[in-house]
Each structure stands twice: as structure tokens, then as C-alpha cells.
Amino acid sequence: MDDRPYIARRPKRADGRRNYDAVLAAARKAFETSGADASLEDIASQAGVAIGTLYRHFPTRASLVEAATRDGLEKLVAHAGRLTGHPDPLEALKEWMREAVIHFSTFRGLVGILAQSMYDEGTPSHAMCAAMHRSGAELLRAAQAAGRVRPDLTPEELFDLLSGAAWVREQAASGRDGSPRFLQLVLEGIVAARD
Amino acid sequence: MDDRPYIARRPKRADGRRNYDAVLAAARKAFETSGADASLEDIASQAGVAIGTLYRHFPTRASLVEAATRDGLEKLVAHAGRLTGHPDPLEALKEWMREAVIHFSTFRGLVGILAQSMYDEGTPSHAMCAAMHRSGAELLRAAQAAGRVRPDLTPEELFDLLSGAAWVREQAASGRDGSPRFLQLVLEGIVAARD
DNA sequence: GCAACAAGTCGAGGTTGCCTCAGGTTAATG
DNA sequence: CATTAACCTGAGGCAACCTCGACTTGTTGC
The missing domain is CATH 1.10.10.60 (Homeodomain-like)
Known part of the structure; x- marks a missing residue:
């Protein structure tokens, strides 16, 4: 043990x-x-x-990375907490996702580490990632309950989309940052079809 | 010079x-x-x-990577050539995108290199990337001309989405591969709204 | 055949980054 | 102020990168 x-x-x-x-x-x-x-x-x-x-x-390097990013991710989780119960749950989800992309791409290589930690318990960042997972899932669930987001989207899929956006942002180091538009496209793609 | x-x-x-x-x-x-x-x-x-x-x-390592991936990417460009003029340009685009994601994630770390090469001319893979860019842009244009894909989507944005999917696939090494679903969500997100 | 040379092969060695560990130092405690 | 656990240090073993000068060999023209 x-x-x-x-x-x-x-x-x-x-x-x-x-x-x-x-x-x-x-x-x-x-x-x-x-x-x-x-x-x-x-x-x-x-x-x-x-x-x-x-x-x-x-x-380990991982423990240093974890310590260096702990504050930021804690803030992100706290932000999610403040957004639960928001009158417009889709807007809340959007705002949180934008925030999340920024935190995930604090520096080159971070998204990869976080994506790894998300489902690997033997990792210093796992606890924080799990907390983020809960936060994000909650906001997603609320938006879905309000009929604003396609109901077949899972939290895992949400995090894949988020990570993709963050990765694009990471690559942007010098030059164009495609992540805002990436996120916009994704967001417009996942909102529930108007009836 | x-x-x-x-x-x-x-x-x-x-x-x-x-x-x-x-x-x-x-x-x-x-x-x-x-x-x-x-x-x-x-x-x-x-x-x-x-x-x-x-x-x-x-x-250089880059020259070795380029040589090791040249065939695959050539095939991808050739495939695009075969798909131009396809009766269903949206289906053609979809098929090519699925293919592209697979080639981009041939091994861990490749997408990053390709994304870099896409806009950096001082890179061995740049020529091939530029060719892919042309191929993809052509298929996109056709699908847009047919009114099947949102007209405001640029080729650069398309490649961001593609790279994101490939990156997700890369991370999947051991465990769940979210890329098919990722691509599905993206694709459903970018098709032109039915009128 | 064979001389001549361009092209290719080899691997020791300088450099950097990782990580460990034995030995020395020091802040806290009663 | 004695004790001790916590802390600090940096040499050194290891692995990977990349270069370079000395050597070998395939090819070509005669």
C-alpha cells in the first residue's frame, strides 16, 4: 500500500x-x-x-508541476462553485469553459499532464483534476437540465473538447491563437438545437 | 540564403x-x-x-520524423485528390478528416510537430503540410460551395479542429480514445444549419 | 582491371540534464 | 543549551545529444 x-x-x-x-x-x-x-x-x-x-x-517533476499549478486550478474550481445556480446555466458553462482553457494552457505541456492525470490516480495532479471534473460535470449537467446543451454530451467528452482547445492555445506560443475561435465553434456545436 | x-x-x-x-x-x-x-x-x-x-x-530529429511520415502524408494528399469532385462533398470532407486524424496521430508527438510545421517554413515537414493544407482547403471549399458546411469556417480553423482531434487520439495511448466522438461532435457542429 | 575520389562509416568524447546519496549544517524544541 | 530531525550541498553515475577526425568502400572513367 x-x-x-x-x-x-x-x-x-x-x-x-x-x-x-x-x-x-x-x-x-x-x-x-x-x-x-x-x-x-x-x-x-x-x-x-x-x-x-x-x-x-x-x-519528481510531476510534483513540482502540480505545486506550480495548484493555485490556478483551485481558483478554477472555486469559480465553478460561484457559477452553480447561475440563472443562465449555458452562459455559466461557457464562461467556465473559457476560463478552463486559459488555465489548462498556462504553459506548454501542461494540458498533456492534466489530461494524463484526469484518469490516472497515481499522479500528483489527479486529486485536483478530479475536483475539476466534478465542477465541470456539474455545470454541464445544469445546462443540460435546462435544455440548453445537447443531452448526449458526457463530461469526459466535454473535457476532451476543452483539452483540445487548450492544446491549440499551447501551440499558439508565437503567432495566431486559434483557441477562442475553436471554443466558439465547439460551443455553437454543442448547444441544443432550437425547436 | x-x-x-x-x-x-x-x-x-x-x-x-x-x-x-x-x-x-x-x-x-x-x-x-x-x-x-x-x-x-x-x-x-x-x-x-x-x-x-x-x-x-x-x-536533425525533425528530418528523421519527416522522412518517417512522408509516405503516410503523401497518401493522405493523394486520397484528397481522389475525393475532389465527389458527388457528396460533405461526405468527402468527413471521410478525409477521419483519415487525416489517423495520420496525424501515427505516434505520440507527431501532431505537435505537424502543427508547428504548418506555419513555419524552416521545417522539413513544411512542404508536406502545405500540400495537406491545400488538399483540405479544397475539400472544405467544395463542401461550403454546396452549402453543406458553415461558410465562415476557414481552412486554418479546420486544421485546428483536426489537430485537436488528433491530439486527443494521441493521449489515448492506453485507455479510451475520445477522438471519434470528438470528431463527430465537431462535424455535427460545423455542418450548415438546415433551413 | 584499377586508380582516384566522393561518399559513407565509425565511435570516442564533450556537453547537458536527470537523479541519488553520504556527509555536513541548522532551526526548533524542552 | 543540548539534542535531533529536518534541511542543505554538490560530486558523481547515468543516459542522451551531437560533432568530428580518421578510416573504409562503392562507383566511375579510363
Whole structure:
């Protein structure tokens, strides 16, 4: 047992916390500019810390990515919470989806990791992904209950569409970002046919 | 000038051709199982060839990927040629899109490379991508001319949707493959509204 | 046949990034 | 202020990338 994924935790000791924070900040910056496969040694040295220290706090790349994206995804889940019970459930779903695409493509390579984590429990990001899944499914269900979205669309399919859009956004790094239009096309495609 | 991308060519000498073919075969197998970032040294040794020989024929990873996928994409373009003038242009477009998704996701990492090559001329795969772009655009135009596909859809957007589907298929490696349903949703989303 | 040469082959080695671990340091605690 | 668990460090083994100079061989023209 206990093959649970390692989830990074902010240390209790002052020096540990300092370094943990420094590494996390450096990692965010590096991921932003170099993608999820940024050099960990660069991150460590940017943080002014030896490589062993980075590995102490974040024993795997996945755990570092998870820690670096935790806040953003928590925000996304919270946003979904605020949107439940919205008077226009389709508009709520749309708004959340737009938000989700942005968070999923925070840096190059993230969508792939999240898509993986969605259905793989042995992954640091799995818990957060599962929470997002619940949030999204709830908003979808509401929009469907109101007859605004085709009833045969499953949450899994919704996340595939979302991931596709995020992936397109990722690729956009330099040049045209097709994701807004992608999402628009998808959204117009999944609304329930007017009777 | 002459910063044109290097395109691998089958050598004239017998020994060169033998090794070129062996490397290519090993590369196809390796990409299939390990994705586009398979180890080049493994490929070389699988092919029974020194690493330097691999680099002689394929000086960059991109050139090897291009050579390994050239046939498949040529077939795709040819298929489009056969489909032009099809009596049902929407059905033709659909069939080609299904085919395209499969070719784009021949191995993990390929879609990303192709999406990159689509608009970056300094890339070995650019020529082939441009050809595909023309093929797809032609089929799209025909379907639109027949009033079967929403007229505001551009070829670039079509390729974004296609790439998204292929990416979803790539991720499917082990487990559910959401791409057929993805494509179905997209297709139902882009057909022109019946009047 | 065979000389000459362009084309091809080889693999050691420099470089970078990953990750581990043994040994030294230090913040918290009572 | 002694104790100790938590923390820090960086050398080093490993794998993959890619280059380059020395060597070998297929091809061509005579």
C-alpha cells in the first residue's frame, strides 16, 4: 500500500519554507518560458539553491508541476462553485469553459499532464483534476437540465473538447491563437438545437 | 540564403541506401512505441548502425520524423485528390478528416510537430503540410460551395479542429480514445444549419 | 582491371540534464 | 543549551545529444 502520489507540502522550518518558495517561483517562471520540460537544474540555480534541495521538496517533476499549478486550478474550481445556480446555466458553462482553457494552457505541456492525470490516480495532479471534473460535470449537467446543451454530451467528452482547445492555445506560443475561435465553434456545436 | 530545411534523400550508393532504409525502419518502430522523442541512439543500434551514420542521413530529429511520415502524408494528399469532385462533398470532407486524424496521430508527438510545421517554413515537414493544407482547403471549399458546411469556417480553423482531434487520439495511448466522438461532435457542429 | 575520389562509416568524447546519496549544517524544541 | 530531525550541498553515475577526425568502400572513367 501507500503508493499514493507524492504531494509537495510547504515545510515547517523557516529555511525550508524560504527555499520551497524560491524554487516554486523559479519553476513558474521557467515553465512559462520553456514549457513543462524546463531544466530542473536551471530552476534550482535560478532559485539560488542546490539541485538536491529542489529534489528534497519536489522529488519528481510531476510534483513540482502540480505545486506550480495548484493555485490556478483551485481558483478554477472555486469559480465553478460561484457559477452553480447561475440563472443562465449555458452562459455559466461557457464562461467556465473559457476560463478552463486559459488555465489548462498556462504553459506548454501542461494540458498533456492534466489530461494524463484526469484518469490516472497515481499522479500528483489527479486529486485536483478530479475536483475539476466534478465542477465541470456539474455545470454541464445544469445546462443540460435546462435544455440548453445537447443531452448526449458526457463530461469526459466535454473535457476532451476543452483539452483540445487548450492544446491549440499551447501551440499558439508565437503567432495566431486559434483557441477562442475553436471554443466558439465547439460551443455553437454543442448547444441544443432550437425547436 | 539557402537556409532551407534539410530534407533527407535516399543515397545513391548501395551501402548508404541499405543503412538509410534500416534507420528509417527502426525509427518508425521506435516512434510508434516511444513517441517522437524516442532515443536516436537506440534507433541507430536497432538499425545496426553507428550513431554517426544516423546523423549523416538525418542530421536533425525533425528530418528523421519527416522522412518517417512522408509516405503516410503523401497518401493522405493523394486520397484528397481522389475525393475532389465527389458527388457528396460533405461526405468527402468527413471521410478525409477521419483519415487525416489517423495520420496525424501515427505516434505520440507527431501532431505537435505537424502543427508547428504548418506555419513555419524552416521545417522539413513544411512542404508536406502545405500540400495537406491545400488538399483540405479544397475539400472544405467544395463542401461550403454546396452549402453543406458553415461558410465562415476557414481552412486554418479546420486544421485546428483536426489537430485537436488528433491530439486527443494521441493521449489515448492506453485507455479510451475520445477522438471519434470528438470528431463527430465537431462535424455535427460545423455542418450548415438546415433551413 | 584499377586508380582516384566522393561518399559513407565509425565511435570516442564533450556537453547537458536527470537523479541519488553520504556527509555536513541548522532551526526548533524542552 | 543540548539534542535531533529536518534541511542543505554538490560530486558523481547515468543516459542522451551531437560533432568530428580518421578510416573504409562503392562507383566511375579510363
